[in-house]
Amino acid sequence: MEPITRQIEWNVSHGMLLFLYGGTFLAVLLSAWRLYRRTAVWRSGRPYSSGITPARAIENVVAWMFNRSKMPRDRYAAWMHSLILWGFIILLIGTTLVFLEHQTPLHFFYGTFYLVASAIIDAGGVAFLAGLGMAIYRRYLHRQPRLKSSGWVDALLVLLVAIGVTGFFLEGFRIAVTLPSFERVSFVGYGLALLFRSLVSAGTLPLLHRISWSVHAALCVVLFGAATVYFFRHVVLSLTTVALRPQRSSGKLREYPTTANYTPSGTAADLKWKDLLDGDACTTCGRCTSVCPATAAGKALDPRSIVLGLSQLVDRQTASHNGHLPSAFDIITDRELWDCTTCGACVYECPVNIEVYDKIVDLRRQLVQIGRVSPAAQVSLDGLRQRQNPWDYSPAQRTAWSEGLKLPTPAPETQAEWVYWIGCAGSFEASAQSISKSMVNILRQANVSFVTLGCQERCTGDPARRMGDERLFQKFKKSNVETLRAIGARKIVTHCPHCLNTLKNEYLEDGQPEFTVVHHSQLLETLVKEGKLQLQTSDENRPITFHDPCYLGRHNGEFDAPRSVVAALPGAELHEMERNREKSFCCGGGGGQMWLESSGSQRVEGLRLAEAEKTGATVIATACPFCKIMLESASSTAGKQQLIQIKDIAELVNEAIAR
């Protein structure tokens, strides 16, 4: 019985081996050097603390590789990437084993191990090629619109396919020479061997083996050498972004420590290093763009090109010799930056955990610092600074909505359980005021003890922060925290997810739950469940659809409470929209868009309204004043006010209270 092994590097000359090892070494070196040049630019960036421990980083990567948490969102891509990745890893391990067997005193490549390993390696190769096939199908035949093809992408695919194919070829030629029966485990190679034997004479087989080995080796060297060029580098770098996956709630914006007399200009040094890394790590898959509401409405913003724009910035800076520092603002226009609604769909969708909209906000922060702010944003920001609300209303009007309601205000002798935080929309905007009025009535009906802050309440600073004036946000944070502390607030309820997000995620440091903040949907759910609110019942079916507010759902993970409130409404029949829960589509009002000039060929809110209409519902329930205002504006623009009602869940509950 012939020994179950093979001669390692059979038919391979020393020169060839030298080429392989030397070439690989130089190629890796080249890649490393190129990467180093880029890291030098990254390192010039502003500090960024991910708060990730190495253990956590590994955990993140492993979880990502095995769990494929993003799998359900795009099954095809998940399978494709898994096949390529795992195929590649198996082949890499196989090749490494070959190298170890050959160059080290270790010998293990025989017997059962050999058989099993060979079979696995072949399977890996098949998986690898199958994955690539899927990629080619999707990119060139099926033409997924979001995927942008370029010469680099084509080149990588050709290169990888070629590596896979030549790998099988050289194996086939090798086996064909001797054709040992145990090599049947290398099912592809063995098959090919049979084929080759029938096609070419036995004498030319070793030569063909040498040729295919050399081509394979050369291609591998090229791959290693090109591993850190454009697009190729995502294969390596995306692992780092996965490792550095942010731990915070996606609604919590990153800190932006300000330095005195600082005038940013959009250079790499003005950006956080992580953002530069993110740019390089982008897989260009375009999933962010495909879900971006601004892009969908034909606005200038395309989140992928923001991320890639930063990579381009690194390109330009590495190429720059005369000391001129290129600026992100030469690559990314202001218009794009002001189009973002900070809905977070991009962040949720990104397969490699790139912080997409944070970059936009950081760049806005720079624009604000140099005064490059659109006129509408300026009105709003000046309004915030001088009048404590982003609508630029008179501060005296803050309590006008509650005229006649005799709202309780904080008093030292009576300690109310809840502070009802109204928010600026609920205070100033007519259509949101009815939410506030409904909530007051509900709280009273349910005998919940509460106070409101009246004129002491101010904007939480959310619009200031998202429009980029960080210090202005800090001012609001300081004064509001002081107010809340002064009255000894313990539990806060608000109907505004933006207020919720800011109060809950951005006001208090982690691990310091001085007060808890809940959304009114959560309180309403409890009140209904506990029977403190008796709702009417009805035999008639009333089709209702629920629009998930970004800052409640995606950013703060609350999807069920509002739905359970809707379900408790008389006759309610919940019809989900095509995009719901985590995948919900923005109303177009966040991130300052409520006050900014609208651009683009369509309106985000109009798109969402159309989607809601498709459900056949006669009521759109929302749980955010911004969503209500935006969708109402869409419906009045379309002249559909009478066809579909847009109501906050509080309004719906208030209407349904059994009287």
Added chain:
Amino acid sequence: MKVLHTTPFKIAVCLKEVLDARLPLKVEAKTGAIQQDAPEPVVTLNPADRSALEFAMQLREQSPGSRVEVFSVSDVAGQAALWYGLARGADDAERIEGSGKGAPYTAALLATRFHKETFDLICCGDETLDNSSALVGPLLAEILDLPQVTGVVRIVECSKSSILVERGLERGSRELVEMDLPGLITLKAESVPWRYVSYQKLEEAQLRNIPVRRETLPTSSNGLPKWPEQATPTAPRARVKKSFTPDSKMSPADRVRMIMAGGAAPQESKSKSSVVEGDAEYVSEQLYRFLKHHEFV
């Protein structure tokens, strides 16, 4: 705006912090105090002054080496305007305190400062949100014997020796004028789009110490208009616009008839109008002749 010579300019900008009168105001009936209907008063840099500041800063940007200094006649609370000026990038700020109240005194106090140092250009807001007198600019120019252009809505061109601006006139008309420098312009609030000043810059400016100059004016200040010391603010009461009123001596029936007819006297006949008809060619020619006769074409 075009800057023809990049020689450095020395520009002074006069600023005032005002009660934001775009918000509802109340006049306390008993004391005559003007109060904002707000939990705490909202004050702001006078919008027209903000345009003056903005224009000066843009001029400085385009002519390197230029200096912009901001001035305000005010008490300590009024230095917020100067802080804003510094935050926007002004090189220096000075607050002036002095005796007397009212626009003429403000102009005179500012003039004492500008007598000491010559500026190429003095920029003021056209009118303040509070007193709305539009006086300080012209008076300052008068005291300093400078040429002036008030009510500027656009700046076209600036050179070391002259400035070319558009001033807004009645009913949408404008005119383009050229003024020799040194001189003084007053800008309308909407003349220059403002650049945003971040809160960080404001906070940083607030750390700066603003020097105060104390000036005393002679009590009989010649070369100033008299300015009444006693003035009572009241809630606004629109002036009654006359509309036609039938004479009480007419009979009740005629009075009612006139009112029903919207003011036409009962005996007044319908206006005699000539109505032409015919083919389009003919009537359009007749119409043309009518318009021509009355010089509308």
Added chain:
Amino acid sequence: MSEQFPLLFSPLQLRNKTIKNRIASTAHVTIFAENGMPADRERRYYEEKAKGGAGLLICFGSSSVHPTSPALDWKVVEMFDDRVIPHLQKFSDTMHGYGAAVLAQITHRGRRGHSNLSWQRLLGPSRVKEPNHREVPGVVQREDIDMIVKAFGQAALRLKQGGFDGVEISAAHCHLIDQFWGPHVNFRDDEFGGDLDNRMKFGFMVIERVRETVGDDFIVGIRITGDDFVEGGLNNDIMCEIAQKLSEHGMLDYFNVIGGSGETLPAEAACVPSMNFPLACFKHLSGRIREVVKEPVIAVGRINDPVVAEKLLADGQGDIVAMTRALIADPYLPLKAKEGRLDDIRQCMGYNEGCIDRQYRGIPVGCVQNPVIGKEVDWADLPPATTTKKVVVIGAGPAGLEAARILKTRGHQVVLFEKSDRFGGQLNIAKLAAKRGDYDGVARWLELQVKKLGVDIRLNTEATVDGILAENPDTVVVATGAVPLLPPVPGLQECEFAVSAWDVLLGKAPAGNRVLVLDDQGGQESVGAAEFLLDEGREVEIITPHYSVGEDLGPTNKPPVYARLYAKGVRMQSTWELAAIESGIVRLRNLHAGVEIERDDVDVLVYSYGGQSVDGLARELSGKVKELHNIGDSYAPRSLHHSIIEAHKYAREI
């Protein structure tokens, strides 16, 4: 703050109360009171106005301070009884809930009215009968004065106790205070008669007593006329003098200035100017009063649009605008104006047929255009349909349009057929009459609403049974209207010179100078046709079998119409009817005596017997569709008010 209407939506301080905007509903009688108390119907009626955003509500027109005030025929609130206080409290709490300031009018009507319901003697400054009611009053004695003055104070106090923000003393419409002022009514020779100061003494006593009783923290305003349009009465010059004296007296917080007076029929019609008057027709009166007083002035009189109101304020002709009827036609006018939805405001056109002309006859107030008015308890909310149906509405006249509007709002699928090329039905004819052009407004609003709602509109489409069944409707609403009625009077059918009033307005009258108009319908159509022909320079005579021409025209519509007709040379005769027409001779018969006369001098005979239902389609459809409603004139020819209410009622139930 509304940018379009900065003045209209600016607050105003009235004594201790800030009024949130300048829109007021002024006092008017509603006939809603139950046993003299403002009950739910009244409260809900005003609640809609408060909800709609009006800043100032002056409620309860002419509510009595004393049982001797003749007011039973108007069912006013009896402010002389302590029983009223809890009702007032509930009322004011409701209004305050919406941030409205709430006042009420109190008065003593003196000699204006009848005593045949209360059997209380009428009181007047002198023994001069009021021409409108023609009852001679007794003379107010000194002790009566003390009694009434005291009653004013007590009534005001009850308002304060009931949570109201203030009181309005009525010194207009020839009530007792202005009866004392009027040199044509007050012929006393004691301290209350003679020169103006004496004549004003009673009024001052009332004001002083009210102020004394309610204290400083309560609004006390007065309603006066700016010109009473009465011979020898309180003309504008005298009223300016009176207003100046009242202002100098310094106890009042505002002046509410109307035009006209209740004293004579033409003056009474001017008090609530109908569409015969231009918009804001009395702004000159409030303007002139405002020049002589320092207090805020409420301007009154056909201010039906926020733009008109804003302009009036800008021109200083008032500080507050009374948009009373505008708020009846659309209680949500303030909110809509604030939000810039001017299109959506249902504008008061000054018909007066639905509101004041009903009230003068003792029938509860409604609105020709707005069917909800007076029925707020039941109709203020419009619930969506329980099951969505497909409804075909036939006819885009007012009934069809209102039905389509309500049906679509409630969620039904609505197809609207109209055989002509335009909306409005008979309104397109009615609006052709002189000073009736504003009829266009009701159709314009309804048309805009059904278009906005997305009703499937098929103009130029005559509905046929097959066409309707092809739509496969669940319900069909027939509103095919009416045509002029031609009764079987001998000879009328064949008469070549006879023409209907409708055709006259459409310009189809035959030639001929001498016109005889036969007014049987009693409303606007015959007088409208008559005026149309008078304007063409023809000689017109109107005869009617009723007691007067235009018998059904209300007190605010008839005088202006008569004024124009007579000025244009009309002749009118009542209690005559058409007996027959024989070979060009028109035979008329006296309804009472039965005598007949023959007229050979008639070139054109215009007949107006009202309408005849066009109900052929309704009859054909009967039994062929699941649900069928025949509404409006095609059911039975009646008024616009009937049509809209009926359309609304059925559309609400489908």
Added chain:
Amino acid sequence: MNSLPVSPSPAPPLVLVFAETLWGKLERLSFELLADARKLAASVKGRVEVVLFTTQEQRASLLEELLAHVREPIHLVEHENFAEYSTESYTSGLVQLLQVLQPNLLFLGATTYGRDFAPRVAARLGYAYFPHCLLSKTATGGKLDITRVTHGGRVHIQTNWPLAAPAILTMKAGVADAPAAEKTPPNPQVTSHALKIAAGKVRLKKRIPPDPRTLDIRQAEKLVSGGRGVGNKENFAVLRALADALGASLAASRAAVDLGWVEYERQVGQTGKTVTPRLYLAAGISGASHHLMGMRDAGKIVVVNTDRQAPIFSVAHFGVLGDLHAVLPRLTERIQADKKKATPATSK
């Protein structure tokens, strides 16, 4: 206030009105000032006189316009430097004239020009200065009771000022009602004053008239207005073309605005804007009463309508019974042809 200069003349108080011109035309505001001056003078038994600055060329036409309204004495200063407005020439001219006339009160418009030079006049003469006045009347004790507008119109300031101490008031436009033109041509005394007028350091380069397309219709000289008869939104192009040819602004009736053909800002009528252009051309407008209210005071009213019964004919100065779609394009062509002919002749 004791030290204030008191008018030495024992003559009745003199109220001067400065007749303002803009680009060689009298400002309507001047007549509004005249109305107020007359009222005030009447209450103090004073007299009113009018000041006019002009050039030789413009003298005749300005005087003609002025004489239609003015029966009071006119003081005329004629100088070539008044060909265009200049702060310095106006200031020096008025200072010299006031020194001669010694008025108690001078009314000026609170216009750009008035607000530009009046403060400098007041400063040179030591007069009191009241900017942006709404109203002035005499109060008890012969004092002037002056109301001026501050805080963007949200506050009125009331001041008492002795009539004896000379003062300059700039008055808001549009608050007083201009008196009607005199029925019989008055023949007031016209006094010419020869004064030395300084030239300024500010030179006029170009006059920029407003764009009729964006001008507020209340300020427009000529209006072309359309109603329901225009038919649809697209057809308004016919009116726009005519408006452009005429240099007129576009306006519309309520019907056209409600139907969404024209924006609300252009609506004429009681529910829209009240307009007083020199020319009002109404096409396809029947003339509902609320519309007539808004335009009846226009100088010349031209009506194009197919319906002879349309009430708008009752206010027309010139009526065309015809289809606007046929008539107006021809008129537009006619005007444009005229312009083309005229252009080569007048341009240099």
